[in-house]
Amino acid sequence: MLGCINKGITSRDKEFIIPLYSELVRPHLDYCVQFSSPLYKKDVDRLERVQRRATRMIKGLGSLPYEERLRELGLFSLEKRRLWGDLITMFEYLKGGYKEDGDSLFTRNCMEKTRGNGCKLLLGRFQLDTRGQFFTMRTISHWNNLAREVVDSPTLDTFKIQLDRVLGHLV
Numbered sequence: 001m002l003g004c005i006n007k008g009i010t011s012r013d014k015e016f017i018i019p020l021y022s023e024l025v026r027p028h029l030d031y032c033v034q035f036s037s038p039l040y041k042k043d044v045d046r047l048e049r050v051q052r053r054a055t056r057m058i059k060g061l062g063s064l065p066y067e068e069r070l071r072e073l074g075l076f077s078l079e080k081r082r083l084w085g086d087l088i089t090m091f092e093y094l095k096g097g098y099k100e101d102g103d104s105l106f107t108r109n110c111m112e113k114t115r116g117n118g119c120k121l122l123l124g125r126f127q128l129d130t131r132g133q134f135f136t137m138r139t140i141s142h143w144n145n146l147a148r149e150v151v152d153s154p155t156l157d158t159f160k161i162q163l164d165r166v167l168g169h170l171v
Helices: 002-008 014-030 041-056 066-073 078-094 099-105 129-133 140-145 156-168
Strands: 107-110 119-122
Touching (some): 002 041, 014 041, 041 066, 041 078, 078 140, 078 156, 119 140
Antiparallel strands (some): 107 119
């Protein structure tokens, strides 16, 4: 799909390339990542290579490092987008969006004396390493590191805004 955009569009302005990339290519890269997140570094790199190539197509940005191009275009890396989606899904589970499953998926440790947010989630212990890559396990440490005002957001929209602010500061 990215090759079709490259061959079919003569303009290399970001006003043309970014909307096409966002609508035609990125949904394929984001498809079902909360269910089957890439496990190996080579798979993550293979997905990220597509976005690197798309940002390199834009006029004037080809010589910049990848992180600078993303910052210039206002995009997140695909790894950060996966984390963003995981945390939004976790927020929906914990705030009652999925009432039948939300309470059984996570073990909460709500205390006011903890640093960070007051509702930490407990990480289980498992004999096999593959269990650590499941959605419920890979997002707990990230959730526990969020600030209290992010976790205690009243609505999903305010959570997304605050999460964008927090993830924007990560490199």
